[in-house]
Amino acid sequence: MFYTIDVEDYVRVEPKLFGFKTSDAVAKQLQETYSNYHDKEIGEVIGVISVSEVGEGIIIPGDGAAYYNSKFKLVVWKPELQELVFCIVDEITNFGAFINLGVIKGMIHISQTMDDYVSFSTTGTLLGKDSKKVLKKGDPCIARIVAVSYKGDMPKIGLTMRQPGLGKIEWIEEEKKKAKKAMKMVAKREK
16 A cells, blocks of 8 residues: 655765755755665655755764754555555466566465466466466566565565456456356346
8 A cells, every 4th residue: 555654854964965955965865765665664665755844954973974854755655465456477486476566576376376276387377277367477467465574674475366356457357248248148138
């Protein structure tokens, strides 16, 4: 889920930014500090939206940087259990697929890709035995977050596509067409 959060913190501005206007130096430092930043409490920082206030700077003896008490706004993404996500298949393996969620990568076990017996084919795809559905690198999908773990450096996201309305976009469109056709058949019988 995407959020905006207001933060008040001391921003350590490195000496290399001293030639800039103070507000610009703080903004540049924040962009650098929060690039690829993740935190269990706030989530994955996408970017700094704005800097609303920059206080007086202080210098700490022995540190060449200046510290400015600042108020700023961040946009973050924090994975929520049961959240639906649009994603792209990034890599297929013999145990499942790695999925690009835009902000971070998730993983979907082979058993959670579709309601079918699934096997890893020699062409580097996942193939449904009865349905003949194929999942390959680059396929756009809709998945549900079913697990979030914060062990290690980066959060680990577990996904499923074994629920109605989930899966490869092409499969979802096919299911919609089948449902629409079935509704028309029912409507014809009732007349």
